[in-house]
Amino acid sequence: MKIVSQYGGHRAMDDLDRRILNTLQQNNRLSFSELAEVVSSSAASCMRRVQKLRSSGAIVADISLVDPKVVGKSLTVVVTVELDRERLDLVDDFKRAMRAAKEVTQCYMVTGDADFVLIVAIEDVEAFDVFVKTKLYTNPNVRKFRSMIALDRVKFEPRVTV
DSSP: OEEEOTTSSEEEOOHHHHHHHHHHHHOTTOOHHHHHHHHTSOHHHHHHHHHHHHHTTSSOOOOOOOOGGGGTOOEEEEEEEEESOOOHHHHHHHHHHHHHOTTEEEEEEOSSSOSEEEEEEESOHHHHHHHIIIIITTOTTEEEEEEEEOSOOOOOOOOOOO
8 A cells, every 4th residue: 555655755555554553443542652662663753654644544534433232222234235226326326325324334335146235233123124114115226125133243343454
């Protein structure tokens, strides 16, 4: 991967950048001095590099991960969606609708039998029924969908090994 250098050009991501990214994905609340200690660098170097990683788009956001169950979203449903027509405007409409749907925590346009895969975090089966009726059944471009209720979250690592 290339990142924008301080001079506007691009440079390849080096090992220190990778160590910084891997560390921040585990805990982005570290001070620059704590980060420097973990990645064997100086605090000033870490600060400059983190700023460059943010400005280049390598770091997309600094967020807190919330346990869905703690906030009342005890049901996770994986939904595959097949569209009726794949015209660009209709696909864009579906994307917009899923971005706006507060229940949808992840949405992927995919290859294969389905056109989209959704991850829906919701309170219960009744709330999922409302979601289906208001977001999927009402969309004239949804040909069919299949839902799978997650029984156990075996692995959840929202990070990328770099």
